Amino acid sequence: xxxxxxxxxxxxxxxxxxxxxxxxxxxxxxxxxxxxxxxxxxxxxxxxxxxxxxxxxxxxxxxxxxxxxxxxxxxxxxxxxxxxxxxxxxxxxxxxxxxxxxxxxxxxxxxxxxxxxxxxxxxxxxxxxxxxxxxxxxxxxxxxxxxxxxxxxxxxxxxxxxxxxxxxxxxxxxxxxxxxxxxxxxxxxxxxxxxxxxxxxxxxxxxxxxxxxxxxxxxxxxxxxxxxxxxxxxxxxxxxxxxxxxxxxxxxxxxxxxxxxxxxxxxxxxxxxxxxxxxxxxxxxxxxxxxxxxxxxxxxxxxxxxxxxxxxxxxxxxxxxxxxxxxxxxxxxxxxxxxxxxxxxxxxxxxxxxxxxxxxxxxxxxxxxxxxxxxxxxxxxxxxxxxxxxxxxxxxxxxxxxxxxxxxxxxxxxxxxxxxxxxxxxxxxxxxxxxxxxxxxxxxxxxxxxxxxxxxxxxxxxxxxxxxxxxxxxxxxxxxxxxxxxxxxxxxxxxxxxxxxxxxxxxxxxxxxxxxxxxxxxxxxxxxxxxxxxxxxxxxxxxxxxxxxxxxxxxxxxxxxxxxxxxxxxxxxxxxxxxxxxxxxxxxxxxxxxxxxxxxxxxxxxxxxxxxxxxxxxxxxxxxxxxxxxxxxxxxxxxxxxxxxx
Numbered sequence: 001x002x003x004x005x006x007x008x009x010x011x012x013x014x015x016x017x018x019x020x021x022x023x024x025x026x027x028x029x030x031x032x033x034x035x036x037x038x039x040x041x042x043x044x045x046x047x048x049x050x051x052x053x054x055x056x057x058x059x060x061x062x063x064x065x066x067x068x069x070x071x072x073x074x075x076x077x078x079x080x081x082x083x084x085x086x087x088x089x090x091x092x093x094x095x096x097x098x099x100x101x102x103x104x105x106x107x108x109x110x111x112x113x114x115x116x117x118x119x120x121x122x123x124x125x126x127x128x129x130x131x132x133x134x135x136x137x138x139x140x141x142x143x144x145x146x147x148x149x150x151x152x153x154x155x156x157x158x159x160x161x162x163x164x165x166x167x168x169x170x171x172x173x174x175x176x177x178x179x180x181x182x183x184x185x186x187x188x189x190x191x192x193x194x195x196x197x198x199x200x201x202x203x204x205x206x207x208x209x210x211x212x213x214x215x216x217x218x219x220x221x222x223x224x225x226x227x228x229x230x231x232x233x234x235x236x237x238x239x240x241x242x243x244x245x246x247x248x249x250x251x252x253x254x255x256x257x258x259x260x261x262x263x264x265x266x267x268x269x270x271x272x273x274x275x276x277x278x279x280x281x282x283x284x285x286x287x288x289x290x291x292x293x294x295x296x297x298x299x300x301x302x303x304x305x306x307x308x309x310x311x312x313x314x315x316x317x318x319x320x321x322x323x324x325x326x327x328x329x330x331x332x333x334x335x336x337x338x339x340x341x342x343x344x345x346x347x348x349x350x351x352x353x354x355x356x357x358x359x360x361x362x363x364x365x366x367x368x369x370x371x372x373x374x375x376x377x378x379x380x381x382x383x384x385x386x387x388x389x390x391x392x393x394x395x396x397x398x399x400x401x402x403x404x405x406x407x408x409x410x411x412x413x414x415x416x417x418x419x420x421x422x423x424x425x426x427x428x429x430x431x432x433x434x435x436x437x438x439x440x441x442x443x444x445x446x447x448x449x450x451x452x453x454x455x456x457x458x459x460x461x462x463x464x465x466x467x468x469x470x471x472x473x474x475x476x477x478x479x480x481x482x483x484x485x486x487x488x489x490x491x492x493x494x495x496x497x498x499x500x501x502x503x504x505x506x507x508x509x510x511x512x513x514x515x516x517x518x519x520x521x522x523x524x525x526x527x528x529x530x531x532x533x534x535x536x537x538x539x540x541x542x543x544x545x546x547x548x549x550x551x552x553x554x555x556x557x558x559x560x561x562x563x564x565x566x567x568x569x570x571x572x573x574x575x576x577x578x579x580x581x582x583x584x585x586x587x588x589x590x591x592x593x594x595x596x597x598x599x600x601x602x603x604x605x606x607x608x609x610x611x612x613x614x615x616x617x618x619x620x621x622x623x624x625x626x627x628x629x630x631x632x633x634x635x636x637x638x639x640x641x642x643x644x645x646x
Contacts, residue, residue, distance in 0.1 A: 023047035050084035064207035066228035079228035121168025200314030207272035220260035227264035334459035335419035385416040419453035
């Protein structure tokens, strides 16, 4: 990390949201009287950066942004970094309500501006407490707490030279847990310097996502001095190849390997939160070649093809690549997938929802430090493989292969860049970042770091099985099938009830129709069996008076008349009675049949004995042929059913 004694003191300001004029600067702390840093540095967009779109939805929200400091007699132009904490409260709760407060709520943001974002992890917590305490006073005219806060920042600036808190608040575990193998895709995308647009409804999550990705490149987070404007390029002009190497010193080794890669320089821009007022800068293609910006305004989604080569939507965790060449370059090789799948499995197997930033086992495996060192190893192997690829391309094939075998004592004579996707390297070679890397590094980096992918090798059966297992786990089939099974069971129960009700209603209608037909039949019989009454007159003539039951009965239902609504209970009772009658009838018929079988058996036996056993069939045949030879008599049983006996 660069020395901190050259940095300016952090300053604090307050941004207020006016109901008529919109966001505007209200006061400064840590500057001389009469000095306005916003006017001196042309920070006209500062109020819009501090109060993000949609900040009024949350009780508390944070915004991270970059500003360009103009050059002065004491220092050249550079980047400044701002963090704001926005809160709101009911205007009726104020002890002294100003006359210009006409709305029901008051919204303000407390902003800290520093020269380096390495303080953001600590600043976030302090700024939240100070802003909350200031609002709790219910008197915004009392700003003593803000003055003391700025003074404490100045005193503590030189006490934070240790890098252990540099990545405070940047959770790589959450990043990998949410985006899995896409995390490596985004890292390789940053190195290619495209136009990256991040979108999300929560500003703090949007900004921290970008800082987390940047922190994957070692030392880059503390070398962002040219990121606030596409016109800044101080670091690249001052970069020289390292003159010495101390392998036991990590900082010396990283610098010798060309890290950090200069992603943001001439023609590049980094804006964690970028308001709509800065769209003109993004649309200036002659001036701005690449950028990494974030927005909470959904209007940019409608113009994503114009303002982005790749869109990362945090609300639905989707990544959309609109540039075909970029899509090809970001395809992961089998070795890449094997490597990132290992990290993903390590994170998911130790995931603790209550404390996402720490593995559930509390071990080093899967921790933030472990993940960060894995990415550092990957990048070092990538840079060494690039250098060896360039070296082999300058030699005849046989000579290059022999030299490679001599260096690494291996039977693998393939170009190591194959495991990193050659299309990615081809696209990187067209960027300013690659040109600077080539100019500031030694040609034989592969003598220091082995030019080999951490998980080199072709696609194996284990890779396919692991890929399928992870994809099935991602689909969450168990939960989805359980929900589907529950819905299906509920639908079946409802369907059974509906079918049962329908059949009961249909059966009731049928019984009602039968009852109506039976009633009409009874009426018809009653009319046919009219009672005749004989009346004799005095003249001796007799007359018959027909008395019909029709006079005392209600009129019969017409054949085509619509029956009344059937009574379901009555219909069921009728069905039950009909069933009982049918059962009784079948029972009596069975008893009668059994009795008759007994009678037929006795008669048949006697008839056989009277005619002899051998001539029985012939006699029967002859009897049927010549019915006149024998007389048959009909015997009528007591049941009224006639039968023939010989």
